[in-house]
Amino acid sequence: DAGVTQSPTHLIKTRGQHVTLRCSPISGHKSVSWYQQVLGQGPQFIFQYYEKEERGRGNFPDRFSARQFPNYSSELNVNALLLGDSALYLCASSHLASGGFTGELFFGEGSRLTVL
Amino acid sequence: KQEVTQIPAALSVPEGENLVLNCSFTDSAIYNLQWFRQDPGKGLTSLLLIQSSQREQTSGRLNASLDKSSGRSTLYIAASQPGDSATYLCAVSNTGNQFYFGTGTSLTVIP
Numbered sequence: 217d218a219g220v221t222q223s224p225t226h227l228i229k230t231r232g233q234h235v236t237l238r239c240s241p242i243s244g245h246k247s248v249s250w251y252q253q254v255l256g257q258g259p260q261f262i263f264q265y266y267e268k269e270e271r272g273r274g275n276f277p278d279r280f281s282a283r284q285f286p287n288y289s290s291e292l293n294v295n296a297l298l299l300g301d302s303a304l305y306l307c308a309s310s311h312l313a314s315g316g317f318t319g320e321l322f323f324g325e326g327s328r329l330t331v332l
Numbered sequence: 333k334q335e336v337t338q339i340p341a342a343l344s345v346p347e348g349e350n351l352v353l354n355c356s357f358t359d360s361a362i363y364n365l366q367w368f369r370q371d372p373g374k375g376l377t378s379l380l381l382i383q384s385s386q387r388e389q390t391s392g393r394l395n396a397s398l399d400k401s402s403g404r405s406t407l408y409i410a411a412s413q414p415g416d417s418a419t420y421l422c423a424v425s426n427t428g429n430q431f432y433f434g435t436g437t438s439l440t441v442i443p
Binding site: 258319321 | 377
């Protein structure tokens, strides 16, 4: 079975531009989460979506937005890019356990964004 | 806010040694604790998941333990191999929506 797939793997943008990153979860997983990992740091939570609804948002500005589609794939959009947005953007899929808690996270290989 | 700390930040050991990686967290009301491995420039690979009701999990040469009351987890790697060289990350979830990550331990196993 395919794991979590992300595209593109690498991209270079300039300040002020917009970027869209895409993620397909593991088959059967309905929850998708997005994380930002700056070099040398642990991943930071951006969003979680379940059944097309936002279930959690981290401490990121409104320039960051996301959505989930009926097939459970997801997009992360970042507007007005800043140099500090350069990072590895990771998508994770999971089941939701009873009580609505996030189960085990499975990550894709990430999208490496460089902002010049 | 949950804070996760991993010690040491870097570790270098000769092949064949047993080793322990440490993870501590400030809020003991966790739901899950998960250990990951990350190779340079790559995504995260799940190693072990410990639910809050569990004390430990084992997979092959890996054993992870959880002590919620003291806010600690350890990852034990037996008979280390050069292929184990990577960064190991610990993450915990509280409300269930997000995981909080440590900054990782960079492990080098010397042949």
